[in-house]
Amino acid sequence: xxxxxxxxxxxxxxxxxxxxxxxxxxxxxxxxxxxxxxxxxxxxxxxxxxxxxxxxxxxxxxxxxxxxxxxxxxxxxxxxxxxxxxxxxxxxxxxxxxxxxxxxxxxxxxxxxxxxxxxxxxxxxxxxxxxxxxxxxxxxxxxxxxxxxxxxxxxxxxxxxxxxxxxxxxxxxxxxxxxxxxxxxxxxxxxxxxxxxxxxxxxxx
Amino acid sequence: xxxxxxxxxxxxxxxxxxxxxxxxxxxxxxxxxxxxxxxxxxxxxxxxxxxxxxxxxxxxxxxxxxxxxxxxxxxxxxxxxxxxxxxxxxxxxxxxxxxxxxxxxxxxxxxxxxxxxxxxxxxxxxxxxxxxxxxxxxxxxxxxxxxxxxxxxxxxxxxxxxxxxxxxxxxxxxxxxxxxxxxxxxxxxxxxxxxxxxxxxxxxx
DNA sequence: TAGATTGTTAATCGATTAACAATC
DNA sequence: TAGATTGTTAATCGATTAACAATC
Numbered sequence: 001x002x003x004x005x006x007x008x009x010x011x012x013x014x015x016x017x018x019x020x021x022x023x024x025x026x027x028x029x030x031x032x033x034x035x036x037x038x039x040x041x042x043x044x045x046x047x048x049x050x051x052x053x054x055x056x057x058x059x060x061x062x063x064x065x066x067x068x069x070x071x072x073x074x075x076x077x078x079x080x081x082x083x084x085x086x087x088x089x090x091x092x093x094x095x096x097x098x099x100x101x102x103x104x105x106x107x108x109x110x111x112x113x114x115x116x117x118x119x120x121x122x123x124x125x126x127x128x129x130x131x132x133x134x135x136x137x138x139x140x141x142x143x144x145x146x147x148x149x150x151x152x153x154x155x156x157x158x159x160x161x162x163x164x165x166x167x168x169x170x171x172x173x174x175x176x177x178x179x180x181x182x183x184x185x186x187x188x189x190x191x192x193x194x195x196x197x198x199x200x201x202x203x204x205x
Numbered sequence: 206x207x208x209x210x211x212x213x214x215x216x217x218x219x220x221x222x223x224x225x226x227x228x229x230x231x232x233x234x235x236x237x238x239x240x241x242x243x244x245x246x247x248x249x250x251x252x253x254x255x256x257x258x259x260x261x262x263x264x265x266x267x268x269x270x271x272x273x274x275x276x277x278x279x280x281x282x283x284x285x286x287x288x289x290x291x292x293x294x295x296x297x298x299x300x301x302x303x304x305x306x307x308x309x310x311x312x313x314x315x316x317x318x319x320x321x322x323x324x325x326x327x328x329x330x331x332x333x334x335x336x337x338x339x340x341x342x343x344x345x346x347x348x349x350x351x352x353x354x355x356x357x358x359x360x361x362x363x364x365x366x367x368x369x370x371x372x373x374x375x376x377x378x379x380x381x382x383x384x385x386x387x388x389x390x391x392x393x394x395x396x397x398x399x400x401x402x403x404x405x406x407x408x409x410x
Numbered sequence: 411t412a413g414a415t416t417g418t419t420a421a422t423c424g425a426t427t428a429a430c431a432a433t434c
Numbered sequence: 435t436a437g438a439t440t441g442t443t444a445a446t447c448g449a450t451t452a453a454c455a456a457t458c
Binding site: 049 | 448449450451452453456457458
Binding site for chain 2: 437438439440441442
């Protein structure tokens with residue numbers, strides 16, 4: 001129970017959740033590891049192994065009860081609650097994030113948006129007022145925000161990150177095309193479309 | 206030489222490229238594997254091992270010549286050319302992609318944008334006219350497009366993908382929150398902010 | 411009971427790290 | 435030459451897969 005779960009397994013749980021939700025929507029009640037594996041292009045053995053870290057979640061001979069497994073994974077990932085998210089930098093990407101409806105029911109809600117441009121501050125996006133980046137401290141504490149998305153230009157990303165960390169942010173989704181320096185107890189995930197495309201072009205010869 | 210390079214190594218090359226470019230901008234001429242490793246939070250040994258797959262690219266006692274290594278990695282990744290990109294689905298995400306300037310100088314250029322909404326078709330984004338999705342075939346061939354980004358709603362993503370594949374697209378950057386079924390010779394990379402956030406929230410207890 | 415599928419062990423496979431001779 | 439750092443081998447570590455007894 002107390003064992004450390006490998007990061008790579010945690011990384012697959014959200015994918016399991018996504019296909020389980022789809023199956024549930026389609027009216028399915030049970031799913032076997034093989035069935036799930038085929039939908040994700042991974043082996044059934046791997047899915048069983050991954051899930052076994054969290055207890056005996058399936059029924060021999062039957063498979064996994066979808067509704068139960070969804071609830072279980074939501075618990076494991078701590079998304080049986082809604083996390084408030086701050087978005088910093090309301091350019092195209094920040095704007096898209098603020099309006100993104102893929103967060104609904106997946107555990108997250110953008111509740112604060114920031115920019116440093118005086119012309120943007122005070123205007124609204126999706127019913128949220130863009131706040132001045134100077135108000136970071138106040139808003140983060142008031143809204144009890146622990147996760148932030150950095151969508152500023154690369155030049156501003158590190159200093160914005162430093163402010164976020166200083167104000168208690170523990171996890172960052174970084175869209176700026178640089179590696180962010182953060183303390184060991186702060187987590188960062190990177191999203192950079194150019195990086196993803198560069199992986200693809202290798203194989204296009 | 207003829208050996209297959211592990212996918213995980215190819216995945217790191219774009220990151221190496223990014224820090225090398227940064228060092229070059231800062232006026233540096235040489236970088237050691239340890240220095241690069243510290244900037245990326247990986248070991249120098251791993252960087253040396255990765256690069257050794259492509260020849261003897263460094264100088265013992267000195268490190269790697271930055272400009273040379275950048276050029277070499279660009280060659281390996283096939284981004285010493287510009288790939289035309291099609292973006293399908295011009296909602297917030299598609300719009301952000303069309304206007305994204307992080308592609309410049311990194312090997313890619315959005316040259317065609319598509320939507321199925323008649324009200325959007327014909328309007329311009331970043332100097333590009335939104336084309337009807339029915340014109341996929343014509344435009345893809347005319348512009349010699351091999352890579353596409355899918356930024357449609359989940360419900361349309363698979364059928365759009367099928368059309369793309371039918372028309373010769375070999376690599377897809379998928380923003381729709383579903384797993385896409387494609388033939389073995391077509392590559393897909395996935396970007397889903399909710400999935401990334403779910404990985405983070407696990408660690409927030 | 412017969413059939414199906416889990417949970418788990420052991421075997422395999424692959425990636426990372428440590429260490430150091432080669433060499434700039 | 436002395437110092438530094440690569441390229442590479444061997445050792446270690448970790449992840450995936452195969453196989454099957456347990457059991458629903």
